[in-house]
Amino acid sequence: MSLVSRHLEENGIPTVIIGAARDIVERCGVARFVWSDFPLGNPCGRPGDKAMQRSIVGMALDLLESATAPRTTVQTPYEWSPDHSWKKDFWSLELSGEQLARQKVEFDRQKEIARQKRESEC
Numbered sequence: 001m002s003l004v005s006r007h008l009e010e011n012g013i014p015t016v017i018i019g020a021a022r023d024i025v026e027r028c029g030v031a032r033f034v035w036s037d038f039p040l041g042n043p044c045g046r047p048g049d050k051a052m053q054r055s056i057v058g059m060a061l062d063l064l065e066s067a068t069a070p071r072t073t074v075q076t077p078y079e080w081s082p083d084h085s086w087k088k089d090f091w092s093l094e095l096s097g098e099q100l101a102r103q104k105v106e107f108d109r110q111k112e113i114a115r116q117k118r119e120s121e122c
Contacts, residue, residue, distance in 0.1 A: 002028030016060040018043045026073060033073045034060045038080045045078065047114040052078055 002025050005015040009031050016032040019025045020043045025033050036043045036056060045052035056076050063074050080086055095103070 002030050005030045014064055016064045018056060018060050022073070026071070029071060031070050031072070032060075032063050032067045033071075034063055034076060035073055036076045036078065038078075039086060042080075046080070047110060048117055 001017055001019070005017050006029065008015050014031070016034060017025055017030045018034045018036070020036050020038045020040050022033075022035045022037075025035070034043075034056065036045070038045070044056045056078070059074060059076060063072065
C-alpha cells in the first residue's frame with residue numbers, strides 16, 4: 001500500500017496510510033501516515049470497537065487536511081490492550097507448530113464473531 005500511495009501522490013492524488021508496521025511504512029516514504037501500535041492487520045483498532053475505529057479514521061481524514069510537511073506521521077493514542085504481552089507473542093519466532101495452530105484457531109474464531117456481528121447489524 002505504501003508504494004501505491006507514493007505512486008498516487010506523484011500523480012497528484014493525496015493519500016493517507018493507516019498502518020501498524022511503522023518501520024516499513026516510514027521507510028517507503030509515504031506522505032501522510034497514521035500509526036497504530038497494534039498487531040498487523042488491525043490498524044484501525046480492535047474488531048467491533050466502532051468508537052476506536054471511527055476515531056482512527058477521523059485522525060486520518062484530519063491528517064489529510066492538516067499535514068504541512070511531507071512524510072508526516074501521527075500516532076494514535078490507543079493501546080491494543082493494557083497488557084503488552086501480545087507483542088511478545090506476536091514477534092516470537094519460537095512458537096511451536098501446535099502453538100501457532102491454536103492461535104490461528106482463536107484468530108479465526110474472533111473473525112467469525114466479528115463477521116456474525118456485522119451481519120446481524122445490517
